Amino acid sequence: MASNRAIMYGYYLSSCSWRVRAALQYKRIPFEERSVDIVKARQQSTEEYRAINPAQKVPALVIDNVTLVESMAILQYLEDTRPEPTLTPKTPLLRAKMTELCEIVVSGIQPLQNVGLRPHFESLQKYQKFTKYWTERGLQTLEDLLQKSAGKYCVGDQITMADICLVPQLYNAVSRHELDLSKYPTVSKLYQTLLNENFFQQTHPEKVKSKV
Ligand SMILES: N[C@@H](CCC(=O)N[C@@H](CS)C(=O)NCC(=O)O)C(=O)O
Incomplete structure (x- = not known):
């Protein structure tokens, strides 16, 4: 599926962000990461970020002209749209x-x-x-x-x-x-x-x- 470069909103210490970052890397999907400081600056609660993820959490992924939130939904979307290399067992x-x-x-x-x-x-x-x-x-x-x-x-x-x-x-x-x-x-x-x-x-x- 053709797409522009994906944008991931995440925080370097966030485990949920690392899930998505790792899946993007594993599937060799080009992306850029934008940092949302969820600890000191609490940028997850700004009006600007709430428009990206109403849950006020990272990660969020902009890909294929849509914004996705929830790391497992994102992983499943990547798996469904970019099935190789797969992250799902066969049986x-x-x-x-x-x-x-x-x-x-x-x-x-x-x-x-x-x-x-x-x-x-x-x-x-x-x-x-x-x-x-x-x-x-x-x-x-x-x-x-x-x-x-x-x-x-x-x-x-x-x-x-x-x-x-x-x-x-x-x-x-x-x-x-x-x-x-x-x-x-x-x-x-x-x-x-x-x-x-x-x-x-x-x-x-x-x-x-x-x-x-
Ligand atoms: N179920 C969500 C959980 C997201 C989540 O809890 N993210 C944490 C970082 S790992 C966060 O943004 N915490 C900031 C907060 O709750 O204010 C997912 O898997 O994406």
């Missing part, structure tokens, strides 16, 4: 396994440690206790599921959306929540393998940070 069972893993991250961890929750806690300590609990619980769930589904990657030996969701969340767990991944050996091994993949290296927050 219904493996697709279900992929979705299980994505959901653990997307519904079971990320929203429960989002920076947007911080003002709703009386203290930083209470926020950190809450976010740590849900992140550790999610990581244990991932470990249990991945012991059964993983090969070289999360679902067998194929890169899928599960890998795209996993890596950014693990980066957050280590860098923001200072969690020790060695308690989760399968998760930990996958993280090391995936971090060596070129499309994750090219889209790593440290690399994006140096450009903004």
Whole structure:
């Protein structure tokens, strides 16, 4: 499908932004990233950005003359319109396994440690206790599921959306929540393998940070 260069609105430390950035890179879709500072400047709540994403969150992607929000909807759109290289397993069972893993991250961890929750806690300590609990619980769930589904990657030996969701969340767990991944050996091994993949290296927050 012909298109102009895509524009991604994101933040370098945002795990949801990294999902989209990684998928764009994996599928070799040219894009430019525009930074929305969701932490200090809280640019997600400006009138200008709310016109792009009414949810006041990153990411948003302008592609094919439309604006898309919600990272998983964006991933599915990219998969449907640019199917090669694919991020979806071939069989219904493996697709279900992929979705299980994505959901653990997307519904079971990320929203429960989002920076947007911080003002709703009386203290930083209470926020950190809450976010740590849900992140550790999610990581244990991932470990249990991945012991059964993983090969070289999360679902067998194929890169899928599960890998795209996993890596950014693990980066957050280590860098923001200072969690020790060695308690989760399968998760930990996958993280090391995936971090060596070129499309994750090219889209790593440290690399994006140096450009903004
Ligand atoms: N379900 C959404 C979640 C988006 C989301 O929570 N983004 C975070 C960064 S990872 C954000 O913008 N937080 C700022 C806030 O909530 O104010 C998606 O997958 O795109």
